[in-house]
Amino acid sequence: MEISNYMRDEHRMCDEAFAKAEQAVNEGDFKKAFEYFEEFMIDTLKHFDKEEEVLFPAFEAATLSTEGPTYVMKMEHNQVRGLLEQIKDAIDKEDKERFFSAADTLMILLQQHNMKEEQMLYAMCDNVLSDQASELVEKMKSH
Template structure:
């Protein structure tokens, strides 16, 4: 399996959980929303961990690009983490308007972020990493959890 396919699949899983949480909030189903949001958050944080602790370091070591695309992705990860925190507060307070407003910002941020990773960074990783490093990086990411 190539890195692009594996990571794109994870993006889709996160997107599905995010949409389910947003839909539950819109319907006022707070318990379901909380469960879906927790699943989305955990999946997203695990995905970021895979990138930040395995994929990005492998790419940076192979290419020498430390100030490039991975730095931008880390910055955007921090933005997503901040929004997740704000959304968790809105969810805890059962503030539908605040949650849905934050969800709109999150959706835009994630769409742009995922597009950059999927169209640029993952393809760069697939090209730059030698087969054995690509395979060991994929295996390390598959074994990661929070």
Template sequence: MQKIATYLDHDHRRCDDQYALAESEVILHHWDAATAQFSSFLTMFGLHLDKEERVLFPRLGHALGNGYGPTVVMRAEHRRMREMLNQMKTAIARHDCDAFFDQADMLRLLMRQHSLKEEGILYPQADFVLAQQADEVLASMENLEQNAWSVA
């Protein structure tokens, strides 16, 4: 049985790697490649957020009782990241390296703090609280991923 934390940590790394590719293309002002790489990152990252928001958070909320505070905070941070990413996408479309990195610097800080909370607290708690459901949780996440890529 794979742990939820391991699965989602791996997802974080894949997103980080894809983001680094996109950022490299922006640095080089390879705007077509930056657009393609950033688009791939947005798809991967959006899918990761969906796995948390549509699968993990509801199950944690149910297991721990309604109003589970940390998932409320995580959702708010997800919304903020999406806003920043939309601004970065616009900056790429305008070929505006400065605007991209203004947002990227803030995003990097938010994502680092966010990932520390998830990887250090939320995911281990999910492994503990949802231990009996882990296979089902992971299967639901994989199903989301397969459906997303079959549509794309």
């Protein structure tokens, strides 16, 4: 549960920052929206790096598979990265309609992505990597 709990908490932290960005855009405060979105984007990309550089390689080594769930998660990370750029551009141009269009797509993708990670992949990591869990969480915290 140690890996699951740590990673789930990071998902929640990212969600909160994005909700603040959405609220700021809704209020027409694009300066504040940019600040919250930047926080969300940085935290989300750091989270992806922790998964792609620490957690996923450990899981892949333990399961001897790079074509399973981690492959799918990495593909979804790339989709999210593209949407982050679209949203950033919409904020820069103060385009509320474009922001919410891309934000809706991002939220659907992230909700599905996070659910797969939290209900399946992280549980698998807790199981397969139980002897390394504390070490991996510490490595991710300092990453």
